[in-house]
């Protein structure tokens with residue numbers, strides 16, 4: 001991030017956009033007073049209420065891009081209370097405020113729910129509740145709805161708007177979904193990738209999404225199927241995924257949607273051969289098992305190299321996927337491990353880097369990439385081994401218009417190459433751009 | 449920052465005050481080492497019969513228990529880091545059910561305090577090889593003396609001397625040299641970017 | 651493996667009614683007395699009392715008890731044996747000395763087992779900061795780290811899944827297996843450090859280190875029961891030492 005001049009008045013609501021990797025998250029951290037002066041080069045000056053931002057922390061409510069590492073306590077209620085305790089709120093006022101905040105974001109699993117046993121969207125709601133509960137004077141939100149279902153997204157937007165309704169609080173929100181926030185904010189500021197920021201005039205509309213050309217395919221051969229497959233975590237009394245039937249065919253794309261916590265990610269892990277279902281089974285088709293030493297075994301028992309060549313997986317949290325210290329190595333790891341030659345692996349890596357705009361970052365550490373860049377890298381790693389089946393959990397979250405279009409085009413090509421795709425997503429645009437079939441999982445598990 | 453590029457790689461951080469990240473990282477490392485300690489205790493009691501012919505030989509296992517006392521201050525570089533880290537590690541080991549029981553917390557405290565000495569002698573201004581090896585050696589002496597009092601009161605002076613020498617050799621090799629190597633590897637992974645230990649390189 | 655890693659009880663057990671600081675005080679009393687005495691009678695009496703408390707800590711089924719205590723039993727056996735075989739005594743005296751050290755080790759370790767089986771770490775942190783004035787920054791900082799213990803098991807699982815998804819496994823080669831294990835452990839440590847760093851940032855973002863005096867939502871009260879519990883521990887130790895002196899076994903370590 002460079003040469004940004006931005007003045008936000010008290011009570012203002014600002015939407016911050018810009019290309020993936022432009023520095024939005026970095027700017028937000030700086031506003032929150034959370035950049036370590038020792039961890040980088042600092043230029044220019046930044047003040048909140050005329051003071052250094054790290055002196056104003058208790059007035060700031062902040063939600064980071066990645067919900068996974070923001071939960072502090074073991075139980076949901078204690079976690080929301082944490083921020084209130086830090087501001088010295090008397091105990092008798094804490095619990096009502098906690099309940100109000102949990103209601104506002106639609107977190108219905110109760111205060112005693114263990115924070116370790118939540119789905120991605122449930123975590124994001126909890127983090128938001130924690131930021132809203134102390135009624136901050138400055139609310140900084142980094143893609144707060146990226147992993148929420150449409151219902152939850154509307155609910156959270158309403159809660160945020162309510163929190164800043166009386167103009168006593170200032171809002172800076174980062175989001176790529178500009179349209180939805182436009183009616184709710186006063187200004188739209190775009191960070192430019194080369195440095196600097198541009199302010200969009202009132203009445204500005206973003207360019208429409210560029211959709212890829214579709215070549216619909218007739219249903220091809222069956223590659224993978226789930227037959228009554230369900231999963232229950234050990235020690236849990238409710239199934240994370242109720243028994244489900246799924247068929248993946250060559251050249252077709254199946255979109256899996258549904259509210260947060262209905263078991264979409266769980267289903268993805270079962271189809272990917274990473275977990276064995278606790279009921280039912282996952283059955284590979286003949287085209288997929290060709291060349292296997294034990295073709296009668298289910299994917300969960302294949303050797304890792306055999307699996308990676310046949311089924312590619314993208315995890316919901318990109319960081320769970322990275323194993324090396326360099327973007328380039330990350331991309332060539334899979335091909336090398338599943339038997340490709342070094343030259344071939346290298347060529348595949350370079351092409352993917354180029355297409356997804358990661359070439360300048362080829363030598364960076366995957367963990368220092370921006371949220372959107374990490375997402376693209378994790379999709380690229382799954383494509384690198386050229387598997388017949390692709391299981392992608394939220395492959396497009398955190399993308400700007402350009403990178404979104406490039407990702408979707410890349411996925412459409414996979415489909416043209418007679419691969420079977422399973423997309424877990426909340427993104428309606430992806431569903432309409434790519435899906436041949438849609439599976440909607442039922443009501444959230446464990447909610448009344 | 450140009451000023452930082454010329455600072456020696458083993459220099460102290462800017463302020464002695466503990467930031468939240470120092471506290472949490474020390475505690476997390478303490479917890480991680482606590483689990484390692486626990487597993488190591490199990491292993492050590494499983495292999496105890498192998499040292500039947502020469503019981504002081506068990507001392508060679510000691511280095512692993514003192515890793516935390518060396519690695520944590522090397523990373524965090526704050527006064528008290530060895531003590532706090534060892535305390536947490538020992539507590540986790542005790543809570544997970546180690547044979548040393550709550551006694552292990554006493555061990556942790558004394559070993560941590562002894563390791564502090566290695567860094568305190570240099571007023572917490574240097575965090576290099578010399579300090580790491582000294583800290584490991586001090587902690588080893590503390591551990592061996594505690595063992596005599598608690599477990600091997602009946603041993604003769606000869607056994608005791610051999611044991612002490614073996615413990616110190618083991619801790620200097622495993623906790624000192626190994627700890628330094630582990631710190632370097634962690635810094636190279638980029639995970640220590642919030643610390644002076646992960647940034648400054650010469 | 652992950653079972654003993656779960657700290658605290660799933661739901662409160664009778665012993666949870668005793669405030670954690672009272673439990674800690676009792677642990678300190680018992681530990682100090684056991685450290686001083688070198689005879690067999692004192693730890694035997696204390697051990698009997700500790701065993702009687704197992705059901706109150708929710709440890710009634712033998713399987714549960716074994717799950718929490720097997721490491722300790724294993725080592726007690728080892729220590730007894732080392733002292734018998736290599737102590738300076740011979741015959742029956744050696745056996746008595748060995749048994750003393752074995753029983754002492756179990757008696758010293760069981761309080762920790764009882765504490766962890768009955769105490770939720772959050773309550774412990776609340777009690778420590780409220781009653782013993784432990785610094786809230788260090789108390790809750792350590793608590794946040796402690797929460798990562800069960801998460802480490804989850805993290806291990808997700809690293810394993812990621813490796814598998816990317817085609818990395820060791821097959822049947824034990825050397826490759828050991829290298830993969832070491833690699834996974836290092837990845838786990840690096841991941842824990844990253845997580846810790848971000849967690850600290852998130853805590854700061856929620857005003858953790860802002861200099862304002864912290865309040866406590868759950869609170870922690872000391873009741874007469876807690877006093878009785880500590881008094882009980884003191885009485886127990888007195889009774890054990892008395893029994894030891896009366897039977898003529900008394901033999902302090904530092905004599």
Ligand SMILES: Nc1ncnc2c1ncn2[C@@H]1O[C@H](COP(=O)(O)OP(=O)(O)OP(=O)(O)O)[C@@H](O)[C@H]1O
Nearest residue numbers: 019020021022023024025026368369370371372373
């Ligand atoms: N710790 C770090 N070390 C080095 N580079 C970093 C680090 N964190 C971020 N960057 C780089 O800084 C740039 C801006 O990152 P930032 O996370 O602010 O982007 P962003 O605008 O939020 O993008 P996105 O929309 O994808 O989340 C990226 O190119 C990223 O690679």
Ligand SMILES: Nc1ncnc2c1ncn2[C@@H]1O[C@H](COP(=O)(O)OP(=O)(O)OP(=O)(O)O)[C@@H](O)[C@H]1O
Nearest residue numbers: 117119120121233236240260261262263264265266
């Ligand atoms: N370790 C666990 N133990 C018990 N239950 C769990 C555990 N992890 C997740 N769950 C529960 O399993 C259910 C399914 O989780 P899953 O991650 O598959 O949901 P999802 O449909 O992907 O949701 P999202 O849209 O929020 O990502 C959720 O209700 C969640 O609370």
Ligand SMILES: [Mg+2]
Nearest residue numbers: 025065370371
């Ligand atoms: Mg970002």
Ligand SMILES: [Mg+2]
Nearest residue numbers: 119120265316
């Ligand atoms: Mg999910």
